[in-house]
Amino acid sequence: MFHIVVCGGIVPDPLQTLEPVKGPAGWGLKNELMLPSILDPWASHALYEAAHLAKAVPGSKVWLVSLGPKAKLQQVMMTVAQKAPFELVVADGPAGGFVDSFEVAEALFAAISGIAGLDASKLLLFGGWQSASRGSGSTLQILGEKLGITDQFQGVDKLTVGADGSLEVMERIEGGAYQISTCTGAPAALGWATGELPEPPNNPQVGMANMRLVMPALQKAKPAAVNAAAIDYQSVTLPAQKRETRVVKDTPVDVIAQEIIDWLAS
Amino acid sequence: METLRTLPGDDVRQIMWRYADRFDLQMAVQSARGVARGVVARMVADGVRHSHEWTEQKDSLLKAFDEAGITAVFLDPHQGGFIEGPKNMALSLVAFELSWVDAGAATCSLANNLALSPIHERGTTEQRDHYMTLCAPSPDRAPWRGAFALTEPIPYVGVDTGVLTGKVRIDSWEEGQEPILHVEKRGRFITGMDFANYATAAVDTADPRIKSSCIIILEETDPGLFDRGAPTLKMVHQLSSTRDPVFNLKVPASRIIGGYTVKDGCIVPNYSHSEVIAAVFHRTRVPVALMTTAKLLSAIEPVIRYQRTRFRGGDACGEGSPKYDLGLQQKQDAVIRLADVWAAGEAGASLGFATARLFDQLDPTEKAKDAALAKAGVVGVRGQMVALKKVQPQAIEYVNLLFVPEAERDAARFTALDADPVVKFQALEAEAGVLCPACKLWNTGHGATVMREAVALMGGYGITEDCPGFLFHKWNDTQLEATYEGPECVQRRQLGITMASEIFQAYVVNYIAEMDRVAATHLETGAGSVAAGLRLWKQTFDFLCANKDADGKKLYHSNRQAVTFPLADALCPLLASRLFILDVLELAAKGPENPMVAEGLEGYMAFFNDIARMQAARAAGEAARLCSGLVHGYATPDADVAAFGPLRQALDTSLAGLGLARERAGAALTQVMIPEALDYPM
Known part of the structure; x- marks a missing residue:
């Protein structure tokens, strides 16, 4: 059995207008607090995989550890809590894309260290290998090191658990290829890419069961000691490429694929 | 002067519409929104509305409702639902979210509740628990779905719900046995008829031994005719099923919603059809x-x-x-x-x-x-x-x-x-x-x-x-x-x-x-x-x-x-x-x-x-x-x-x-x- 800890932050809904602005507290997004948020999509995949694994391996348990403003987390939980059974652990702090990854890892480490009954020998540390906010790709690695987990895998799309508890991990590497590794078992850290599972449908009954633990977790969330001044950004700009959206209906898949190939070839 | 910075989100709505402390309702909202802006929107964009027929693609809506808990919103927890207490606000929020994209999808969802409503409002405890449990999605069987059959072909019941041409008579009544009733009803504009397993039909008495009109539950496997009829050629709400059914069935008197009493050798429904309709x-x-x-x-x-x-x-x-x-x-x-x-x-x-x-x-x-x-x-x-x-x-x-x-x-x-x-x-x-x-x-x-x-x-x-x-x-x-x-x-x-x-x-x-x-x-x-x-x-x-x-x-x-x-x-x-x-x-x-x-x-x-x-x-x-x-x-x-x-x-x-x-x-x-x-x- 595994104790699976999924680390997942919240990010603004990607459909929103995301405009970097510098305020008194440093960089952020225009109207960031008011924008609707979602669970980071990479972390979401990690959560779905964790729930799937916990269901397959009896006795396993899933914790979702999240650093973010608790009022915003509460809103996000109204959807996320319907997707899979888990116990929430909250570190009340900033969730923006401008927080230093080391500081985030420190806060998550403190939160995970406080989980009662967590058995480090059974620990699988899950998270996204990237983030939809400003993915440095380093938070999970630092956190793993702090937890003493040296078997680390990034860009994971598949995890297979052997009968002896060993782990076979399929990681994305260059050129669209995969690397398959095995390790003897937990503890291990896995930074998930998209995984293999579809987004589960909302299930309010699962949500209501989760909320019995989610609300107390939000209420007793401790402020996370995240030093916003730990990193200083000289300038922030949106990616240079322009979003050019065309609305095209009824285009066959082959034509769409050919367009992408032509674009890559050019 | 400060002005509107973003469109109001859920936090604002929860305060204004007073459900900030109702997590069950907030979840129902998110669930319905996911279906509306996913499955439903894709159907509308794909032109699925351009047909009167209930197609396989439209039918997939029902599965989406079941999976997202929308079907269960109307039910009490012991019947398979997840919301305790009255459900008016919950149903309103769900209808609001679905209609944000397509009101036909909302009607499709609500029609099943409408069929259940006479049972919910005036049914006996046994009727309520039986039919509402059957309508709850479950992993091991398909949920039952219903249709509310009130309106009839012009010039009969429509805007004036008092004039019914649908009739109920006593077919047989053995000594000491449950009376068997003969129900004849033609419906018009009946929502959910393509897939209804049962209908709650308003009928008037055509028998001196039945003292008033009533609403009665008809099941698709009852002996007789459960004809779903022709699709209604409506030009709106195309993501809901609407047909003009014909029923000619024999059913036990226990299907009268709210039950009945026997007085002087006559069946006296506890509620007339208009009393039930008023409550619904x-x-x-x-x-x-x-x-x-x-x-x-x-x-x-x-x-x-x-x-x-x-x-x-x-x-x-x-x-x-x-x-x-x-x-x-x-x-x-x-x-x-x-x-x-x-x-x-x-x-x-x-x-x-x-x-x-x-x-x-x-x-x-x-x-x-x-x-x-x-x-x-x-x-x-x-x-x-x-x-x-x-x-x-x-x-x-x-x-x-x-x-x-x-x-x-x-x-x-x-x-x-x-x-x-x-x-x-x-x-x-x-x-x-x-x-x-x-x-x-x-x-x-x-x-x-x-x-x-x-x-x-x-x-x-x-x-x-x-x-x-x-x-x-x-x-x-x-x-x-x-x-x-x-x-x-x-x-x-x-x-x-x-x-x-x-x-x-x-x-x-x-x-x-x-x-x-x-x-x-x-x-x-x-x-x-x-x-x-x-x-x-x-x-x-x-x-x-x-x-x-x-x-x-x-x-x-x-x-x-x-x-x-x-x-x-x-x-x-x-x-x-x-x-x-x-x-x-x-x-x-x-x-x-x-x-x-x-x-x-x-x-x-x-x-x-x-x-x-x-x-x-x-x-x-x-x-x-x-x-x-x-x-x-x-x-x-x-x-x-x-x-x-x-x-x-x-x-x-x-x-x-x-x-x-x-x-x-x-x-x-x-x-x-x-x-x-x-x-x-x-």
Whole structure:
């Protein structure tokens, strides 16, 4: 059995207008607090995989550890809590894309260290290998090191658990290829890419069961000691490429694929 | 001055519509939204609406509803649901979310609840648990689905639910056995018939041994004919199944909803079909009202995006120019008209959700009232009416105390009245009896007109299939929402009766005083105009009740629709406007407690106050026009109309500040940040 800890932050809904602005507290997004948020999509995949694994391996348990403003987390939980059974652990702090990854890892480490009954020998540390906010790709690695987990895998799309508890991990590497590794078992850290599972449908009954633990977790969330001044950004700009959206209906898949190939070839 | 920074999100809505502490409802919202903006939107974008037939693709909606918990919203936890207690608000929120994309999908979802509603409202405990459990999605079997079969081929039951051609007779009745009934019913416009496993059908007695009409449960496997009939060739709500079925079946008498008693060798249904229908439609009309409202509010974002991007990509303007950035929003009229659409949507939502919450309060009170009266030995509808009439003075006293601030009222007396379910029911029912038809009438009828404005704001784009937000479909669909579950005339007719009750008149007096109090501290909300409008309305009502026409005939009479209908039309927007103002005040009070709302609260308040004032002015103006037509239109030369002029004058004066409010609201729409793209396909 595994104790699976999924680390997942919240990010603004990607459909929103995301405009970097510098305020008194440093960089952020225009109207960031008011924008609707979602669970980071990479972390979401990690959560779905964790729930799937916990269901397959009896006795396993899933914790979702999240650093973010608790009022915003509460809103996000109204959807996320319907997707899979888990116990929430909250570190009340900033969730923006401008927080230093080391500081985030420190806060998550403190939160995970406080989980009662967590058995480090059974620990699988899950998270996204990237983030939809400003993915440095380093938070999970630092956190793993702090937890003493040296078997680390990034860009994971598949995890297979052997009968002896060993782990076979399929990681994305260059050129669209995969690397398959095995390790003897937990503890291990896995930074998930998209995984293999579809987004589960909302299930309010699962949500209501989760909320019995989610609300107390939000209420007793401790402020996370995240030093916003730990990193200083000289300038922030949106990616240079322009979003050019065309609305095209009824285009066959082959034509769409050919367009992408032509674009890559050019 | 701070202005609207982003479109209001869930945090704002949860406060305004009072479900910030209801996580079950918040989850139902997210669930329904996921289905609406996923499966449903994809279907509409793919042109699935272009068929009368119930296709495999449409059928997949049902699975999506089941998986997302939407099917189970109506059910109690022990029946497979997840929401404890009354479900009116939950169903309203679900209908609102689905209709944000497609109201036909909402109807498809609600139709199953409508079929269950007669069983839920008046069924026996056994009937309730049996059918509601069967309708709960379960991993090991497909849930049952139902159809509510009331309407019949013209010229039979439709708008007049009293004339039934569907019949029930006793087929056989063996000594000591359950009687077997023969049911014949032809339906028209019956929703859910493509996949219904059962129907709840309204039938009249055609047998002297059955004492009244009833609603009876018919199952698809009952012996006889369960013919689903031809698809109805409707041009709206194409994501719901509608057919004209034919039933000719033999069923046990235990299927009579609410059960029956045997008296002198006759079957006496415990509830006639009209008693059941009254209980059902009393509640189910509220989600329908909110369907149109959702569409008005859903139109805001796509219209803003269209207005801003109207000239981009052509030679007419370069990047960075005002024409490029603002597009049509450079022109004042475009944004003020859009603010008008938004204001109507907000007022409709406030009216609809307040009514849903009221029914959530009313449902347990009604059960407690029934229990209390039964304990007191009061039986039958007539007996209840007499008992309720007796407590009318206490009900009026209760209403008056409801409006007195908690710190000032006689707490002991209020507690005593509040604890009396008969008194409390009588009071709540008097308001619900007005708010329910009011929201069904105004949200859908006026909403249809305003939805046309929204389509018009899209220019030629608005009447194409490519129009973002499916606005043309939404406009068409409003016509059905204004029609089914009782068309506008039915709602006006009901209002003509319920708004004349003494208890409701006590509410009106208190509404006026309440809006006066609000105006004294929050004039910017337009509360002064609502107070003036209601005062004029009350004066008109009193005048019409006290006077006769030149021929000596009573002016206010339920059959005199030339009088009662316009007066009903005048009341509805005032009620909506009042509730919108109260929701804005709630946001002002509770917004600071939520850090996300607090961040932009000043801007929200500025904008909501402005559109509340716009809506208040529109409501008061409409009331003035209609009331003047009634008073001066009917007054005899010797009638005393002196009180009317000053009230009309006061109403006009209350509009002070409206002009700048409209301009500010329009300007706010040029500044508000919207998402980069709509969150559902087109």
